[in-house]
Amino acid sequence: MTLAYYPGCSMHGTSREYEESLLAVAAALGLDFAEIDDWSCCGASSAHAADHLLGVALPARNLALAEAQGADRVLAPCAACYNRLSGAAHAVAEEPGLAARVRDVLERPFANTVKVLSIVELLRGLAPAIEERVAARLEPDPLAHLSVATYWGCLLVRPPLATGFDDAEQPTGMDEVVAACGARPVRWNMAVECCGGAFSIARTSSVLRLSRAIIDDARRCGADAIVAACPLCHANLDFRQSAMSMKGAPPMPVLYITQLVGLALGLPLDLLGFDRHFVDTQPLLARLADDARRAAAGAAEREAARAAKAAARAQAGAAAATAAGGGGERTAPAGAVP
């Protein structure tokens, strides 16, 4: 089981905090992967709109490289890359004659044996390990009072036949990861609605309208933050938020799912790239730290109270036992409670 890593353009460019947090989390969870050597563009939203064969051949080239590298799975953290890579694998598997044409274009062997993994699929598989690590932490879980809206966008679970690792309308995988982190996933309405995607430049007003609906609903459903797994979604929700009229509502931090996992694992904040967001994450992080401090203090207080109570009970029990000659089992604790 060898895992290859396909960063695509965004992981090295616009969403460096996504890659930084991914690498930190991978190191913490002992996950080993190698970047595909000489990877190229997946074609993104342009290639498949221009030409079907081009739209398949561009991602297929990267799959062929991963294959040559001896990988049987490839991780594509960017939702658009994931969509193109898994879409190409599906098309080559399903369309008769396409595999031969693609090999022809690529001028290299391509057996289409590599499974394309999204970040959610990978982390969902690791959820038990994450949960175990969170439970093993000495200090109380910093995310215990955090409510997040898990935002999938359109590319991770659609089209269902090409992606297929979760339900297209009500996916649950991200919620499972969030729950493993100790945070609370809220039930909301916009998890798979469109943020406007690549129209961020061409039709900014549409993106503002669509993304605002998403942020509004997250707030209405009680989320403290949105968790995303797509650089484009993140850009629209985070970078464009200042341009949206929010009627005085506080800004909504937008985190990558890897950043949330990093927080849960207790990784140093400077490894997780929280300073790279447009919506300031500091108030949220401060609140979480505050919660954690209070929870720790509360726990210590409760522990002390419990110890005092136990001591009092032991004392009263001993007194009653001597008074009743050992027959006061029922009355002794009742008398000791007040």
Next chain:
Amino acid sequence: MSRIGVFVCHCGENIARTVDCAAVADALREHPGVVRAEDYKYMCSDPGQQLVKKAIEEDGLTGVVVCACSPHMHETTFRRAAAQAGLNPFVVEMANIREHCSWIHDDRERATAKAIDIGRTIVEKVKQDRPLETIRIPVTKRALVIGGGIAGIQAALDIADGGHEVVLVEKEASIGGHMSQLSETFPTLDCSQCILTPRMVEAYQHPRITLHTWSEIEKVDGYIGNFTVTIRKKARSVDENLCNGCGDCQAACPSRKVASEFDAGLGKRTAISTPFPQAVPNIPVLDRANCTLFKGRAKGLAKDACGKCKEACLKGAIDYDTEDTFVTEEVGAIVVATGFQLYDIGREQPAGLKGYGEYGYGEVPDVIDGLQFERLASASGPTGGEILRPSDGAVPRTVVFVKCVGSRDPEKGMSYCSKICCMYTAKHTMLYKHKVHDGRAVVFYMDIRAAGKGYDEFSRRAIEEDGAEYVRGRVSRIFRDGDVVKVWGYDTLSGRQVVIDADMVVLATAVRPQPGIAELAQKLSVSYDQDGFLNEAHPKLRPVETNTAGVYLAGACQAPRDIPESVAMASATAAKVLGLFSADELERDPSVALVNERTCSGCFHCERVCPYGAVEHRDVCDMEGHVCGHVAWVNPGVCQGCGTCVAVCPSKSVELAGFTDSQVYAEINALAGW
């Protein structure tokens, strides 16, 4: 010595196109034991049958082989013709050279050779055919009807009016079914209860109908004409003979906040209650799951926590210690009329179903289903017939109706059309507009399917006279935004997105079979389709029969059905039942399994594999009459002649009449050319 006649049919061009029928006849004429072979254009026609009859009389035939179509088509035709000519019908067999040969081949020479081979195998089999006698079995002239909705009531009334006794079993406290929950009915807008309750009362008072409510089918044994049915009468805690239906117990009951099933969860009922005022019988049921006394007992309280209903009952009809009882009924025919349920499309779904969580049903109080709207519009409903939305009791100014929720959606829901939704949604818009004149009714639809007498006119009236706005397209998401319910949809005619701020949304959810239908089907040995609907014997020609003789289907247990269709099906089952009851004895095909008692070792493998439960134990006695062992015995009334027991018998002690091992070997030998 066999004297066999072979008759080769051209079936017009169906066989003759690829098979040289004259050559087949010529070849078979030379086969040992064949005294006559002829070909003819349509052997099933009257002159064709005359040919067979004439040959039987002239040549004294001992067996007949008709090389033509499948025995499913015309075996009966030729057996009847042979019987008229004085030949035992069970020495007449079909050699299928159409479905098994001409229709599936195109090489004429090879197809002809194959047809000759098929003919030879059947000639060899017929040589060993023995005359068989039709089995006669007695008929118990009483019928069981399962389900007391409109279909069950109609079937029971028709059979009872035909002069036979009926046992009507209903699992709820009252008969009436879904029809009793409806406000008005399409396409006439007449009050549902007004037309239903007279039939309910008629069924209850009918001298030949025995009614078991709050009862379910526990076990079904036997076969056509001779079923033994065990009915579980669930503990009612109320004596049906003492109760006079005064309602004092309901008035006294302190548990008043139980969600009413009859009001589809929109209203409240007491723990002891009748489902609705016109309930038949008007005898309450104590719902133990919600009763203070029984909840206390479940917790292990030493003293009963309540007892108000018993105190209030002047008849002394209430008994907290009743248990389920069992009643056994002997019947000759069974009508299944168990009806439907609506697809509960909420987020939580059992395995195999996906639901429609994006529609907010079960989470947003103002998103309701069609049955809930019926209760809102009904004078006997929780709002007294005023259309008020559940969340705050306000009159909704904009109501969105969504059709095909879970229907016609093979990806996420059911692939079939639920059939009744187009009509009831049109009705809902009318009922709403008649009560809220300035209200806005918007319908999202895929197609308007209004095939039926007066149906299309009715749905046009909703649009043209009552002003319902029909938007052709699907809804992608429904969610609550403050005071309104947001509906996101798409208008495929104008190619635009539609966003509606609705006050209430009504979902026309898919019609599904009742829960527990699979278990009932297994008890009855009736098959069901991938959606759980019971299968009819033939989709066109035997629509109310099942593959189990003596079991019939009425109403929505077979497929989504509206009221007129359910009633028509119910009357059709009654006609079938009355036909069955018209004779004292039933005739059955004698192709059944026979056990050789001398070689049977009594291992009863046959009993374990028999899908019809036809194998019974027989005692074997010694000379002094003492029981010294057991052997298998096949009940000819139950056996369907499938042959499974023959295949598993280790000592080869079972044979199927008309399909003996030696006959099968003879067929194989004929093919091998020995």
